[in-house]
Amino acid sequence: MTALADTTASYDALERALAREKLIRRQAEQLLEDKARELYETNLALKNQFASLQEAQAQLVQSEKMASLGVLAAGVAHEINNPIGFVMSNLNTLAEYVRVFTTLYDEYRNWQRATISGDAAEAAKIGVRIEQLRKREQPDAIADDIDQLLAESSDGLHRVKEIVQNLRTFARLDEADVRLADLNDGIEATLKMVWNELKYKCQLHKRLDPLPTLRCYAGQLNQVLMNLLVNAAQAIPERGEITVETYATDDDIVVKIGDTGQGIPPENIPKLFQPFFTTKPIGKGTGLGLSIAYGIVQKHHGTITVESQVGVGSTFIIRLPRTGVTS
Ligand code: ADP
Numbered sequence: 001m002t003a004l005a006d007t008t009a010s011y012d013a014l015e016r017a018l019a020r021e022k023l024i025r026r027q028a029e030q031l032l033e034d035k036a037r038e039l040y041e042t043n044l045a046l047k048n049q050f051a052s053l054q055e056a057q058a059q060l061v062q063s064e065k066m067a068s069l070g071v072l073a074a075g076v077a078h079e080i081n082n083p084i085g086f087v088m089s090n091l092n093t094l095a096e097y098v099r100v101f102t103t104l105y106d107e108y109r110n111w112q113r114a115t116i117s118g119d120a121a122e123a124a125k126i127g128v129r130i131e132q133l134r135k136r137e138q139p140d141a142i143a144d145d146i147d148q149l150l151a152e153s154s155d156g157l158h159r160v161k162e163i164v165q166n167l168r169t170f171a172r173l174d175e176a177d178v179r180l181a182d183l184n185d186g187i188e189a190t191l192k193m194v195w196n197e198l199k200y201k202c203q204l205h206k207r208l209d210p211l212p213t214l215r216c217y218a219g220q221l222n223q224v225l226m227n228l229l230v231n232a233a234q235a236i237p238e239r240g241e242i243t244v245e246t247y248a249t250d251d252d253i254v255v256k257i258g259d260t261g262q263g264i265p266p267e268n269i270p271k272l273f274q275p276f277f278t279t280k281p282i283g284k285g286t287g288l289g290l291s292i293a294y295g296i297v298q299k300h301h302g303t304i305t306v307e308s309q310v311g312v313g314s315t316f317i318i319r320l321p322r323t324g325v326t327s
Contacts, residue, residue, distance in 0.1 A: 057275070060286055078196045079163050083156030090149045090156075097146055100137045107133065163192070178325045181218035183253060184208045184246055190225040191244070198233045202242045202259075209247040215324030220296045224304075227289035228257045228316050234280070235261025235314065252302075253322060258315035264308040272306060300325055
C-alpha cells in the first residue's frame with residue numbers, strides 16, 4: 001500500500017469515527033431530552049397527586065370536625081329533648097287548667113250579674129252549677145298542681161338555657177383568638193357536652209385542682225379534651241371508669257384523662273398520633289382525633305403522651321407550659 005492510500009484510509013476511519021461520535025452525541029441528547037420530558041411529566045403528575053391528597057386530607061379533617069359536631073349534636077339533642085318534652089306536656093296540662101278556671105270565672109261573672117239584677121232564682125241556678133264544677137274539676141288541687149308545673153317547667157327551661165350556654169362555651173372550635181382561660185372550666189363544659197356518650201357505661205371521677213389561667217386557644221383545647229374523652233368512652237366495652245385529673249406544677253398545667261378500657265397494644269403506641277391511624281371500623285373512626293389533638297397541644301408548646309396496658313386501661317397526659325401561647 002502507498003503512503004497516499006494509507007492517509008486516505010485513516011482519513012476515512014477518522015470521518016467514520018466522527019460520524020459515529022456525532023450519532024452517539026445526538027442519541028445521548030435525545031435520551032436526555034426524553035428523560036427531561038419524562039421527569040417533567042412525572043413531576044406534574046406528582047404535583048397533581050399532592051394537590052388531590054391535600055384536598056383529601058382537608059376533607060378528612062373536616063369530616064373529623066363533623067364527627068365531633070355529630071357527637072355534640074347528638075348529646076345536645078338528647079339533653080334538650082327531655083326538658084322540652086316535659087315543658088310541652090306541662091303546657092298542655094296548664095292549658096287544660098286555664099280552661100277550668102276560665103269556665104269558673106265566667107260562671108262567677110254570670111252569678112254576679114244575676115245577683116246585681118236581683119234575679120235570685122237565676123243566681124241560685126248558677127250557684128249550683130258552680131258547685132258542680134268545683135266538685136268535678138277540683139280547682140283547689142289544680143291550683144297546687146299549677147305551682148308545681150310552673151316550677152318544674154322553669155327548671156326545665158333553665159336546663160335548656162344552661163345547655164345552650166355550655167354549647168356556646170364549647171363550640172368555639174375555630175376560635176382564632178387567644179384568650180385567658182381556666183382549663184377546669186373547659187373540662188366541665190366539655191364533660192357536659194359529651195355526657196350523653198359517657199353516662200351509660202362510665203363512672204366518672206373528677207379530681208380538679210385549682211389552676212392558674214392559661215393564655216390559649218380555649219375552643220381548640222376543648223376539642224382535644226372532647227377527642228380524648230370520647231376515645232376513653234369508646235375504649236370501654238361495657239362498663240368502666242373514666243378519671244379526669246388536673247393539677248399545676250411550677251412550670252406546667254397537667255391534664256390526665258384515664259380509662260379502664262381495653263388498653264393499647266405496645267406496637268400501636270408509636271402510631272397513635274399519626275394521621276389516619278385507627279383501629280375502629282370504617283365509619284366509626286377517622287384516625288384523626290389524636291393527630292389533631294397532638295397538633296393543638298404542640299401549638300401550645302406542650303406535650304401529649306400516653307401510658308397504657310392492654311386489658312387494664314390507658315391514660316393520656318397533657319402538659320401545657322404555664323406561659324401559654326406567647327405569640
Ligand atoms: P379514631 O378515634 O378515629 O380511631 P384517634 O386518632 O382518636 O382516631 O385514635 C386513634 C386510635 O388510637 C384509635 O383507633 C384507637 O385504636 C387508639 N386509641 C385512642 N384512644 C384510646 C384509648 N383511650 N384506649 C384505647 N385505644 C385508644
